[in-house]
Amino acid sequence: MTDTIDRPLTELPVPRADDPRLRGWIAFLRAYASVTRRLEAELHAERDLGLAEYDALVQLALADNRRLRMSDLADRVVLSRSGVSRLVDRLESAGLVARAACQEDARVSWATLTDSGFTRLRDASPVHLRGVEAHFLARIPSADRDAFIRALETVVDGLRNAAQPVPLPCPTPEP
Numbered sequence: 001m002t003d004t005i006d007r008p009l010t011e012l013p014v015p016r017a018d019d020p021r022l023r024g025w026i027a028f029l030r031a032y033a034s035v036t037r038r039l040e041a042e043l044h045a046e047r048d049l050g051l052a053e054y055d056a057l058v059q060l061a062l063a064d065n066r067r068l069r070m071s072d073l074a075d076r077v078v079l080s081r082s083g084v085s086r087l088v089d090r091l092e093s094a095g096l097v098a099r100a101a102c103q104e105d106a107r108v109s110w111a112t113l114t115d116s117g118f119t120r121l122r123d124a125s126p127v128h129l130r131g132v133e134a135h136f137l138a139r140i141p142s143a144d145r146d147a148f149i150r151a152l153e154t155v156v157d158g159l160r161n162a163a164q165p166v167p168l169p170c171p172t173p174e175p
Contacts, residue, residue, distance in 0.1 A: 031136075039131045047124040052077060054128055056087055057096060057121040060113035067112035070099075096120055 015022045040051040059076040060066050068076070074084035088111050091097035096117030102108035113121070140148055 035132075035136045038135045039128060042127055042131045043124060046127045047120075049120070049124050052079070052087055053091060053096075054121070054124055056084070056091060056111075057113060057117055057124075060097065060111060061118060061121055065112070066118070067110050069102075070109050070111055073111050091117065 017023070036051060043049045043051055043054055055077045056073060059073060060068060063072075070084060070088065071081060073088070074081050077084060077087070079087060088097055088099055091111075092099055094116075096114055098112045098114055100110045100112065102110060137145065
């Protein structure tokens with residue numbers, strides 16, 4: 001039995017447009033890209049703030065004592081460790097976040113939302129929340145919103161809590 005890696009491309013199955021897995025995935029990616037582009041553009045135009053910066057400020061504001069370990073912040077804003085480090089550098093330069101080393105563990109550093117950062121977040125939030133409502137939630141029928149949110153949270157929780165990757169079924173060859 002040969003591995004699919006060794007098979008010529010012409011022998012590999014090709015995704016079909018009517019495959020619900022592909023259709024759902026493409027719809028998710030397109031919706032995500034469309035909404036985030038709009039939110040990013042509005043935040044930049046109206047508050048000179050990027051969406052990643054805004055998201056980091058939100059995550060810090062929601063955290064206990066308005067601070068998170070850098071690794072936890074990276075997980076919450078969906079950035080790599082180096083990406084969140086550069087983001088926090090920019091926010092720290094702007095006086096919106098303070099970075100501090102952990103006294104107990106030298107490998108850990110904290111990002112803390114400053115009062116200026118909280119003020120900046122409060123100023124930008126109406127723009128962001130207006131955009132979320134107009135470009136995202138208003139497009140989902142209100143009767144479906146709770147189910148939609150639960151479905152997304154289920155995906156995140158399931159992947160976060162999974163001890164091992166879910167085994168993928170072998171694709172059935174097309175006739």
